[in-house]
Amino acid sequence: MEKTIIIGGKAGAGIKEAGRMLAGVLANLGYHVFGYVDYPSLIRGGHNFVTLRFSEEPVNSVDRKADIIVATDGRSIRAHEEDAKEGTVWLINEKEQKEGAVKVPFKEVAPGFFKSSSVLGAVLKLLGIPLEEGLPFILSLPQREKNERIYREAYNSVDSMFEVKRAGERKGEIVTGNESVALGAVDGGLDFYIAYPMTPASPVLHYLAKRKSEFGIKVVHPENEIGVINMAVGVAYAGKRSMVGTSGGGFALMTETLSLIGMSETPIVIYEAQRAGPSTGVPTYTAQADLLFVTFAGHGDFPRVVVAPGTPEEAYLLMRDSLNIAWRYQVPVLILGDKHLGESYFLADIKREKVVEEPKLWKGNGEYRRYEITEDGISPLAFPGQEGIVVKGTSYEHDERGITVEDAKLVKRMQDKRLKKGETLREYILSREDAVVVGGNESSKKVIVTWGSTWGTALDVAKELGFKVVRPLFLEPFPADKLREEIGTAELVVSLECSASGQFERLLNMHGIKSHRNIRKYDGRPFFRDELAEMLGEV
Amino acid sequence: MEKTIIIGGKAGAGIKEAGRMLAGVLANLGYHVFGYVDYPSLIRGGHNFVTLRFSEEPVNSVDRKADIIVATDGRSIRAHEEDAKEGTVWLINEKEQKEGAVKVPFKEVAPGFFKSSSVLGAVLKLLGIPLEEGLPFILSLPQREKNERIYREAYNSVDSMFEVKRAGERKGEIVTGNESVALGAVDGGLDFYIAYPMTPASPVLHYLAKRKSEFGIKVVHPENEIGVINMAVGVAYAGKRSMVGTSGGGFALMTETLSLIGMSETPIVIYEAQRAGPSTGVPTYTAQADLLFVTFAGHGDFPRVVVAPGTPEEAYLLMRDSLNIAWRYQVPVLILGDKHLGESYFLADIKREKVVEEPKLWKGNGEYRRYEITEDGISPLAFPGQEGIVVKGTSYEHDERGITVEDAKLVKRMQDKRLKKGETLREYILSREDAVVVGGNESSKKVIVTWGSTWGTALDVAKELGFKVVRPLFLEPFPADKLREEIGTAELVVSLECSASGQFERLLNMHGIKSHRNIRKYDGRPFFRDELAEMLGEV
């Protein structure tokens, strides 16, 4: 059994909640499920929708065309006309008209939750799922009694048209990429999450702010992104792990300080969740067009890591690693996500474990030198407050103690130290097993090369179309050799990305990798499975 | 006759002025001359120096080792010991000791000009240049009488050791790259220069502020770089030509707005004068390590121009063009300079001429649409204030009128429009005769590929070592084909740049061009001629 369900309605009407609860029910029944969340930039009204696909097989993307369309208002009917196909079942609000549609009393009690209860009730019944499966979700809502009544009413108002049976053991939890990032950070030893609100990174701020006591962290919301990143620098200089989160425009404001981070060798993690630009663009939609900006941001030369998870499991693990990497190498680590990874509903099996590695600490006696020149380029860390030593961090070029230098030889000496550290870092990243991941038909001569969240859809079409999918997890340092190896003697290499100018393709080119074709999407939406299959069919 | 002269002394002691006056005298005598200016980040004291090289042949760089070293204080003697070679003549302050050195009464009347007068007097006499040649310069100084007395005294205190004769007609004026940028802007129709002080771009601000009435422009110094660039956007939206100037750290702060410029299609010129980073780095020294940052700065995809002059003539012309290009294509144009281009003394023959091209203006009737979709992607411009029309600029994705859209098809439509405009722009840039310039031994199979101000030194060694030098003037859109053509079937391709990580080499790679060797300098100093010759000798 595999089905795609669209649930549409007004913002504030509980559409996202309905989708998430339904995903939860399906997950409990042992299904794989993926949910795409689509909403415009407004608070009440307009049109939101969630597309869920579920199956006994793994699913990592949705189709455009749905088997079931739940339209909780009239606008949703019009909005999804073109997402219907032959045999699509429509559940519509009882006040609306549509031929052949099933009518449901979607309760109009705004805001939110009541409507999501009626959606869940109606859909579960339609799918032939027992009423009890939905109850735990309904009962965890505020105003549970009212919601339960509405849920039951909706359930009873519909006839079953499908028979969705238990599909085995539960495979994991429903999570978003943002939640996985947040958990990874906590388990990587995060002390301070510092952020200014910006879609689609804000959910991390909200998630952590709500649970800060539970997690034993501090969450800070300063005056602007420049305050954010410079505060984070202060925290790290003082010896605590800090991380910031933002999207492209906010990241832009941090780039002056990114260079400071490089120079002062401060360990900082930056989560950059991309959205559709340029500029304010289409702020609640997705894109992969900050890649080159993030990879090369900041004036001057300094080492950095850019890592792009493609799944929530990776988001968790790479985020956790990022904090350790930042501290091990005293570099900025940039986690490049996007709205699609951050806000979609994934079924994921994340095994949480705290992994907080001790960085190279100064254990010496006598004079401490913050920028001591060492063989691997990494200077031992110490923090202000320790008796008898002085810790001098700086934005200027400096000597080993951290005092400004301008002399040519001394300038070169410290640049060389940082280059050396960059080499040490590069060796580590390139030696990682997961620097490049592969999927699909692994022996195929047709290869899709992609990155980040586009992985999901690529994977879902690869099998049926006989493609191998190759994806670097790290964009900088770039695992070019590994990637080349995986591409091997492919006859067709297709690069796939959500960027109008083909930024990923250009990065591949920079590293000597050529694709025969580049498929680009740049309308703010991720690749849909049926759409991508068609595009690849034409290749 | 070819000589290299170093003049050293305290900041505030008129060292730069002395160097510039001497360059002026040599230029008047028909010599080619180039002056490198070296100063640390302080106001009084420390050690500044100017290195001048002059010759009957064109000179575009200096040697490290000097024929004459003028040390106006004790520190200068020590600082330049290693710049001496066999036969170097030292002019030192009469109070200091050095074997074989000529003693001069460098007057200690701080600040500034008096010392520069004594330096000029002593050096002219040493070179065997008549006293009268220096007088016009001395007489244009403040306190001319005092300066003249000091000048004459110093002149008379030294014996001539060289015979620098007139070398023909005067070939041009002594200018800096920054002055050329300023003049180019004025002649490209600049209305507003808006800047926040930052070395090495500040001289443009000072130069234009001083002459704003003469040039008929406004010069504005706002609260910070973010204010600067957003003010410039307002000026351009209202129909006047604006330009901003800054260095890497200030540019970083402008990158959020750069993306706005791309989205709103506002014509803006940004002069980015690079200095040695990362971060505050070595702020009064040079580098070419903002290349990839500037080329890819800003979130999302949008067309831009990055142009890098290598000479003051180019700085003038490209700056003038930049304003016209920005307005023709409604894009940001980034002039990427550096401290070496901006502050060195060049002999240049700049033929000034105002060239202000009319952009594509709206001549229509009826409803104006700011983002009208046209064949070449360029929408006709109109400005607020015109009766009967409404001009809507925006940071959001938009329809033709400039009203926010979020619908997938409409988003793609406007992205496609900008892509189309980018194509139109690319065609123009790539068709320019000067997209790539060449020099040196043009038929050689050994090719140096370089960019920006490094051109000068490359050119000066190319001839003697039998290299051809190839240089793209435009870095984005990148003239890859032309460059490849010029490299042809070279047996040795050496890329040459002032970046520790080889940013230019990476950009070449991105465009499919490989160098066999990459020579990098990153100690804040430009390549010196003798030094580069040695490095290339080793290749």
Place this chain on the structure above:
Amino acid sequence: MAVTKSLYTGAEITWCRLCGNFGLMSAFAWAVEELSDTIPLEKFVILSGIGCHGKIVDYIDLNSFYSIHGRAPATATGIKLANPELYPVCFVGDGDIYAEGVSHLIFSAKRNSDITVIVHDNRSYSLTTGQFTPTSPSIFKGKSTPEGPPEDPLNPIALMLEAGATFVARGYAGYTDHLKELVKQAILHKGFSFIDVLQPCVVFFNTYEFYNQHVYKLEDVGHDPTDYEQAYRRAKEWDYNSEDVKIPIGVFYKTEKPTYEERV
């Protein structure tokens, strides 16, 4: 639709029902209509930051620049410098201009740039779903500070007086006619004009009732807006936190000074 047909672009209005932005937009549109004898429509340029407030430029069919978060006053200053015949009016948010862009606000006031800044002060980052802003009170439990803000609010009226603004007012989106008059005065004022508009956000901070009960008009108490000392004292009556005080609306202060455009 809160604007008359001739001023309405026809774009879908996506503010929540009963949002204070409707009242604010009506007041502005009304002011523009009443001013249109003196100021032709094409001489207006409206600008905005990013937030619920910003959408106003999509709705009103005047020249506009939909700027980025926090930067509208800088852009407006550029516009006025380039063409002094234009009347730039910035619609900005409290998150937008008291947090992200506070430097531009302060310097616009300091310079006495001849522009108008109207703050949709809903005391919430609303479009990003409700975090605390510099004017949120202690009782505001936002998504980034579920236990309330760890800092006290700013008083933007007093701050603007201090920064040198030559026209300083507070309006209330619930009193459209009163606000309309303020807007007219602000636009006609030569020099930097500032209006902090109390704008209820029905979703994240519904303050209609509170303001209805607490607001009073400065005109009604014989306030003399030419007196800086008085203005300052009135500004200090409410600190954006207390709930048991009266809140003055109207023109706090008005004076004449050469503008930035004249001096640059």
Place this chain on the structure above:
Amino acid sequence: MAVTKSLYTGAEITWCRLCGNFGLMSAFAWAVEELSDTIPLEKFVILSGIGCHGKIVDYIDLNSFYSIHGRAPATATGIKLANPELYPVCFVGDGDIYAEGVSHLIFSAKRNSDITVIVHDNRSYSLTTGQFTPTSPSIFKGKSTPEGPPEDPLNPIALMLEAGATFVARGYAGYTDHLKELVKQAILHKGFSFIDVLQPCVVFFNTYEFYNQHVYKLEDVGHDPTDYEQAYRRAKEWDYNSEDVKIPIGVFYKTEKPTYEERV
């Protein structure tokens, strides 16, 4: 050398002879020495912006972070949050913190972050060779404004009072002993401490004579620093432009309030 040997890094001091920064540095070093019974040296962290002022962190052998232009208070807040036992002291410039970084200054005050900010207010961007800053007077003819600034100066004392600073003072680099006392009080004050230090720049704005003639001490006139109204009136005595008035130095205002670190 303006600091005692034990606090001096040995780095070459590149300030101009007679620069006001020497007096300021002496006062600070002296204060640190006097405080070292209560506050061990390793608990100090000094930070700076970029400018002539910033060089102080190279000269004083204490923990330090040489920040970037305008951002030191944000970094200091992070340091204090991460380790409340430390005493962050920011040395910033008037260009640095009243222009580029004014947002961080205002919000540090608003938050009552327990850090100290000492402004080297030479009323000039000096390291960039002399442009006007937010406190330059009309008579200052800088390189970017050869005819004088096209805007009037800010009054940082009044601005900080308004923003919520809980310790607000003005010092004079020419009166080292007086300044030393202010610095000690500022560091010991729990909450955000601000000192605007009148710092003559002998190259771009030599104000020694002017300050010597015009400065008076608040202590000498019985000023009560716990009284906000009085503080505000004293703050307004000099507008950073007039030349014919007396200039108060000393502590304008001091109060107690929970700190940001306690509330976050």
